[in-house]
Amino acid sequence: MKYTQLGRTGLKVSRLVLGTMNFGPQTDESTSHGILDAAIDAGLNFVDTANVYGWGENKGRTEEIIGTWFAKGAERRDKTVLATKVYGGMAGDGEPWPNHDRLSALNIKRAVEASLKRLQTDYIDLYQFHHIDRRTPFDEIWQAIDVLIKEGKILYAGSSNFPGYKIAQANEAAARKGMVGLVSEQCLYNLAERRAEMEVIPAAQEYGLGVIPWSPLHGGLLGGVIKKESEGKRRTAGRSADALKNTEVREQVQAYENLLDKHGLEPGEAALAWLLTRPGVTGPIVGPRTQEQLESALRALELELSEEVLTGLDEIFPGPGPSPEAFAW
Numbered sequence: 001m002k003y004t005q006l007g008r009t010g011l012k013v014s015r016l017v018l019g020t021m022n023f024g025p026q027t028d029e030s031t032s033h034g035i036l037d038a039a040i041d042a043g044l045n046f047v048d049t050a051n052v053y054g055w056g057e058n059k060g061r062t063e064e065i066i067g068t069w070f071a072k073g074a075e076r077r078d079k080t081v082l083a084t085k086v087y088g089g090m091a092g093d094g095e096p097w098p099n100h101d102r103l104s105a106l107n108i109k110r111a112v113e114a115s116l117k118r119l120q121t122d123y124i125d126l127y128q129f130h131h132i133d134r135r136t137p138f139d140e141i142w143q144a145i146d147v148l149i150k151e152g153k154i155l156y157a158g159s160s161n162f163p164g165y166k167i168a169q170a171n172e173a174a175a176r177k178g179m180v181g182l183v184s185e186q187c188l189y190n191l192a193e194r195r196a197e198m199e200v201i202p203a204a205q206e207y208g209l210g211v212i213p214w215s216p217l218h219g220g221l222l223g224g225v226i227k228k229e230s231e232g233k234r235r236t237a238g239r240s241a242d243a244l245k246n247t248e249v250r251e252q253v254q255a256y257e258n259l260l261d262k263h264g265l266e267p268g269e270a271a272l273a274w275l276l277t278r279p280g281v282t283g284p285i286v287g288p289r290t291q292e293q294l295e296s297a298l299r300a301l302e303l304e305l306s307e308e309v310l311t312g313l314d315e316i317f318p319g320p321g322p323s324p325e326a327f328a329w
Contacts, residue, residue: 001043002301006081006282007183008208009156011125013046013081015276016297017212019287020047024054024061027289033069036076038291042298046081048186048212048285050130051115052088059090060118067120077121084119085160086111087130103133105144112153127154128186132166138173146179158184158209164199171207182209184282189213191222191256191271194319198326201280210282217271219243224267226250227257252316259312265303272300274313 002015018039023032036047047066054061063084070077086108089101099106116122127148129141148154159167159182167185174181185204189196190213204211217223219239226244244250260270275284288294305313320326 001045003043003045004282005210006046006126006156007204007210008180009183009210011081011156013210013282014044015283015301016044016272017046017048017083017283017285018044018294019214019285020049020062020066021053021287022289023049023065024058029065029068031290032065033072035288035291035294036066036069038294040076040079042294044298045079046083046283048083050085050088050128051090051111051118052085052130057092059088060114063115063118067118071120081125082119082121083126083128083158084115084124085128085130086115087133090114103129103136103141105140108141108144108148112148116153123152124154126156126158126184128158128160128184129162130160132159132162138170139177141170142174142177142179142181146177156180156183158182158186158212160186160214161188162200164203167200167203167207167209182207184210184212186212186214186285188215189275189278189281190216190218190284191274191313191317192218192252194317198320198323201278202323205280211278211280212282213275213284216275216284216286217268221249221253222256222267222271224257224260226254227261227267255316256313259309259316263306263309265305265309266296266299269296269300269303270305270309270313272297273303273305274310276300277305277310 003012004015005011006013049062049066051063052059087102091097091100101107115124145157159170162185167182171181185200187196187200201211221240221243225240244253257267260267272284275281286297288297
């Protein structure tokens with residue numbers, strides 16, 4: 001397993017992050033535990049979740065599944081760098097109860113205590129803000145985080161879905177308090193969606209944040225969807241199906257699959273391997289529903305993309321270019 005530092009922290013984390021969004025809604029507890037065991041056995045030590053995962057009436061269920069896995073012992077918690085998130089409303093559906101969402105000091109306190117209980121642990125390694133809160137000042141947010149760090153309930157704070165200017169605002173506010181500030185940003189970033197290269201990733205690099213891309217296969221669009229469809233292995237649905245209705249997008253994805261087929265590469269693994277070549281990236285989040293999908297993701301760690309392939313990928317999915325030149329007409 002390949003490891004790296006998480007931003008400017010002393011944490012060593014695997015270059016793939018095990019996302020758990022499917023645990024509960026699509027993957028039952030027993031299978032989820034099997035995937036977690038297989039990940040740890042393979043050396044993958046970075047596990048990401050969120051308090052709202054499980055969704056709907058089952059919000060919190062994913063954290064509970066991880067908690068029952070930790071409770072099995074065998075140093076599972078000690079071997080894991082655990083990340084979860086706060087922001088989404090945790091009150092029951094149809095119950096607009098105040099201060100049960102966003103990033104007020106009160107909700108952060110409540111949310112941490114509830115996550116710790118569900119996760120069956122006494123601390124969280126990386127506590128992430130799932131979204132910006134336009135109503136709560138960063139001074140209040142950092143005051144709440146400072147208390148939690150001093151209590152030993154969290155070690156570091158990170159962001160998710162923050163624009164570049166909010167990363168700057170957050171870390172400047174933390175610096176005024178003498179705090180470390182954000183150490184990571186979890187953002188949408190993949191071959192088909194490279195806007196993060198314009199401001200988010202430069203801001204993360206400037207402030208020493210690790211970048212943790214989510215949706216590395218762009219909702220399945222980069223996972224060989226056309227080939228699987230033609231072979232009858234799957235029926236394209238959801239966002240991928242909608243995207244492929246666009247002729248330009250379909251031609252682009254077909255060119256992508258043709259390029260990788262020419263070089264004998266599996267599309268999903270190549271998409272992950274490409275992210276691992278990108279400056280500033282700590283590791284992409286993979287969300288396997290089965291152990292087979294986990295094994296495929298792990299193979300991406302050993303995949304070396306040639307210059308010919310990298311050039312071809314850039315031609316098919318050109319990035320915006322370096323900032324600020326990318327903003328020029």
